[in-house]
Amino acid sequence: MFKDYLQLVRIPGIFTALSNVMIGYFFSLSETNIISFPFLLLTSGFLFCSGMIFNDYFDLRIDKKERPERPLPSKKISKQNAFFLGIIFLILANLFASIIGYYPLIISLIMTLLIIVYNYKTKFFSFLGIFNLSLIRFLNVLLGFSLLSITFDIIQYAIPIGIFVGGISILAKNESDLITPISKKLNYIFILITIGFVSVLIINNFQIESLVFLGLFSIMQLHALLEKKIKNQITFQLLSIILLDATLVSILASFYASILVSLLFIPAYFIAKKLYLT
Numbered sequence: 001m002f003k004d005y006l007q008l009v010r011i012p013g014i015f016t017a018l019s020n021v022m023i024g025y026f027f028s029l030s031e032t033n034i035i036s037f038p039f040l041l042l043t044s045g046f047l048f049c050s051g052m053i054f055n056d057y058f059d060l061r062i063d064k065k066e067r068p069e070r071p072l073p074s075k076k077i078s079k080q081n082a083f084f085l086g087i088i089f090l091i092l093a094n095l096f097a098s099i100i101g102y103y104p105l106i107i108s109l110i111m112t113l114l115i116i117v118y119n120y121k122t123k124f125f126s127f128l129g130i131f132n133l134s135l136i137r138f139l140n141v142l143l144g145f146s147l148l149s150i151t152f153d154i155i156q157y158a159i160p161i162g163i164f165v166g167g168i169s170i171l172a173k174n175e176s177d178l179i180t181p182i183s184k185k186l187n188y189i190f191i192l193i194t195i196g197f198v199s200v201l202i203i204n205n206f207q208i209e210s211l212v213f214l215g216l217f218s219i220m221q222l223h224a225l226l227e228k229k230i231k232n233q234i235t236f237q238l239l240s241i242i243l244l245d246a247t248l249v250s251i252l253a254s255f256y257a258s259i260l261v262s263l264l265f266i267p268a269y270f271i272a273k274k275l276y277l278t
Helices: 002-008 011-027 036-058 060-066 079-100 102-120 126-145 159-172 181-204 210-225 230-239 241-252 255-262 265-272
Strands: none
Touching: 002 036, 002 079, 011 036, 011 126, 011 230, 011 241, 011 255, 011 265, 036 060, 036 079, 036 102, 036 126, 079 102, 102 126, 126 159, 159 181, 159 230, 159 241, 181 210, 181 241, 210 230, 210 241, 210 255, 230 241, 230 265, 241 255, 241 265
16 A cells, blocks of 8 residues: 555655755755755755645546556545645645745745646646646756745756756657657657757756766766667656756856766656656
C-alpha cells in the first residue's frame, strides 16, 4: 500500500522539484536564515506531490483504459482518498510557505491555483497545458529566490527551467503513442534553446567551471534522445532537470553547492528504476 502512495506522488520526481528551489536558496544563503531551507523544500515537495495526485485524479477515466495497473484505476488507492490527500498536501504547502514569509506564500498560492487549473482543464489543450506546466516550474524556481526582491537579474535564471520543461511537456502529450516527428523536432529545439540560454548566462558571469555541469546535462539529453521508448526519454529528461539546476547553482553560488544539488540525481535515478516517473 505504501508503495502505491509513493507511486501516486511520483516520488522520483520530487528530487527535481527540490533542486529547483535550491537554485535561489544557495544564491541568497548569506542573506537568509538557514531555518527557512526545510520549509522551502517542504513547500515545493508538497506542491509537486499534490500536482501528481490531481493529475491521476482527473485522468482516471483515461487511465482505466490506457494504464489500468496504476494506483487509482486498479483501486489500490480510492479516488476519494487521493482527492483528500491532494487537498491536504496543498494546505500543508501553503502553511509552510506562510511560515517563511509573505512572498513565498504568494508564489505558493499562485502555484496552487495553476496546479488545480492545469489538472482540471488546461492540460487538455496542448499549448495552454504546456505553458501552464512551464509556468509552474518557473515559479518553483522563483520560490527559492522568494526571500529576496524578485528582479529580472533573478528571473533570468528561472527562464531556462521553464523552457526545458516546456520541451518535455510536448513529448508528454504523446506519452501513450509513438513519438511524432513534429513533437520530436520541437523537443530538440527546446533543448537547444535551453543549452544556448544557459551558455549565455555562463559566459556573462565568467563561470567557466559551470560548463562541467552543462556538459553532463547535454550528455543526458543525448542519451534521452537515443531512447526508442517515449516514456524512457521523458524520464531521462525529467531527471536531468537536477543537472540543469546544478548548472545554474554553479553560476550563482559555488561549485561545491552545485555538486550537492547534482547528488540528488543519484537517488532520483535509482528510485525511478522501481517507480515510474511519467
